[in-house]
Amino acid sequence: MKRGELKILFVASEAYPLVKTGGLGDVLYSLPHAVHARGADVRLLLPGYRALLRQLEQVRIVGWIDVRGAEGIDSARILETRHPDYAFPLWVVDCPPLFDRPGNPYVNANGQDWLDNAERYTVFSRVAALLALDSLELGWKPDVVHAHDWQTGLVAAFLAEHPERPKTVFTIHNLAYSGYFPHGDFVRLQLPSHWWSPEGVEFHGGLSMLKAGIVYADAITTVSPTYAAEICTPEFGYGLDGLLLSRSYKLHGILNGIDTRLWDPHTDARLPAHYSAARILPGKRRNKQALLGRFLPAVDDAMLAAPLLGLVGRLVEQKGIDWVLAAIPVMLAETDARFVLLGSGQVSYEQKLTRLAKQHPDRVFVEIGYDESLAHLIEAGADMFLMPSRFEPCGLNQMYSLRYGTPPIVYKTGGLADTVVDADEAALADASANGFVFESPDTAGFLDAIRRALELYRQAPRWRRLQQTGMQQSFDWSDSAAHYLDLYSI
Known part of the structure; x- marks a missing residue:
């Protein structure tokens, strides 16, 4: 398939300017735009956090998806919207019991992880996998699903269950955050029992969502060549170095870029004075x-x-x-x-x-x-x-x-x-x-x-x-x- 004809679904837990806690948000703004500018047909899927929903204006409900949660079935509305900062459609998983809450996407006001994070991002990943299979019959099925960090690590695992699935790419932005949860969460969420093994998602007696991405994705990337080599060593591998070394055939280090429109001292609207390499002073x-x-x-x-x-x-x-x-x-x-x-x-x-x-x-x-x-x-x-x-x-x-x-x-x-x-x-x-x-x-x-x-x-x-x-x-x-x-x- 020609690169310009590719349909790519990006799945992530944050994206600038809608929701950002760090560099992940910046990348999920810049990379999809860079790929879109080269002719790819792009969609970006995000959770429906309260702060994110408040920034959306024209929204269209494209369907409902019911998936297994921790206590039963969670129902999510799938919203499609256009945002002035985005050149392509955004999809939002609107599930109020899981995402309609104040503050940070991952932690509460006291800085503690939300107690239901395992359910929140499992449900999000289940919905993402179903959308990738065009379960709503929207007439848009991606060739590639590109998931990012532990919050979306289960997407590749869910898709691996289906023979007629898109290719999956999983990017590790920071191996230090592994999405580690107790075995009880694995049981309550009724995840497939055959995943529970050292060759699957089990990690030191618990569930590692990041490990799921590493095991089940067709390709793994990290955000720089040196980091790709470092995480295959005990010093930087957080116990996953052996697994990553065994998957080095599908591990790629691709250096992130920066958005040179937002970050340009010659045009930056946030600066009181502009300058360039040719004229740094005054x-x-x-x-x-x-x-x-x-x-x-x-x-x-x-x-x-x-x-x-x-x-x-x-x-x-x-x-x-x-x-x-x-x-x-x-x-x-x-x-x-x-x-x-x-x-x-x-x-x-x-x-x-x-x-x-x-x-x-x-x-x-x-x-x-x-x-x-x-x-x-x-x-x-x-x-x-x-x-x-x-x-x-x-x-x-x-x-x-x-x-x-x-x-x-x-x-x-x-x-x-x-x-x-x-x-x-x-x-x-x-x-x-x-x-x-x-x-x-x-x-x-x-x-x-x-x-x-x-x-x-x-x-x-x-x-x-x-x-x-x-x-x-x-x-x-x-x-x-x-x-x-x-x-x-x-």
Whole structure:
């Protein structure tokens, strides 16, 4: 089949701008659009969360699907809608008992997983599989179903039961989240008994929805080549490394892209000033002034000259936030650097960062939560970007940072290793350097990389070349979309 004739159903638990908790949401906006732009016929299926439904205007009910839940039959309305940010139809699984609730898709107001997550995403996956088989006779049957992360891991398993089924592709965005539930949930949901084995969905006595995707999908992808190799090792495999190694014949590492329309310092509507690789100043400096001005009553030339280090991300151990907390006091004592951090996560990290900001109100600026406009301003206004993740399947913020002329400081892992070239003397000489990479997983290695970055920052011509190298790189979805279309077509 020609690639342009492919019908592809994307199935996911979130997609920007309708619902987003992290990079998964960004990918489920950008990748379907990149594939659609190359001629594929696309649909995107999402759960009918309350916040999502409130954003929909013209909605058409295309049918009802009843499937097995934990206590009996769950009935879902299937809605079709068009959204101004999407170039193709959206399908929504509207099942109020499971999805019509406030707040985060996965956790309650206290940060605890919703107790019925196993039922919620099993029902969603059952409905997705039936839609993929055109059970509503809508006249649209996909050639490929592309499911994402543990919430949709069962889709491939349900489809594997049917001989006349579409091809299934399962993408692991982060192996650390496996969708692990007790055996009792498996029984209550009346999942097929032959799935319950070490060769099926059973994992350490429980049900792993992520494992189901790995076992039953026709192809598995991860979001960077290095991460695809890393998860086949005990260090990064979370107990699934042996399984992944045995499935390496169908495992592909395809680097995520970024949406270069939303993330472009030359046109970004969220920025007070625009700039490009050809003319970084004065635009970047004006963004820095606006960023500092958000937290300080007045901004003088000395403040603008001092380095400003930014961070946007989840405040959890995976992201190396403990290294950041250890490094900031050292840098405050040694240098004139300032720090601006945006994110939320582990309460203890939130509290420690807030305390640091109160202790150093003119040097450390912290905003707990997420603010899309502030995220863009940090990428544009900071001089360098902190991203010391212990592991990072792909990472998007380092690519945003490179595009915005804000060299990232990263640990050598996953997608960070695939995108950031360390500014050692050789790489600076051949103009391939675009950031700072440390290989020792500790505070000392992180501090060394920060010190090297600050030293180069004081060398304006070399720093400008480093910025331009990153800004001139291509991180759009074109290459990645072509890889996926090749995979879909096999």
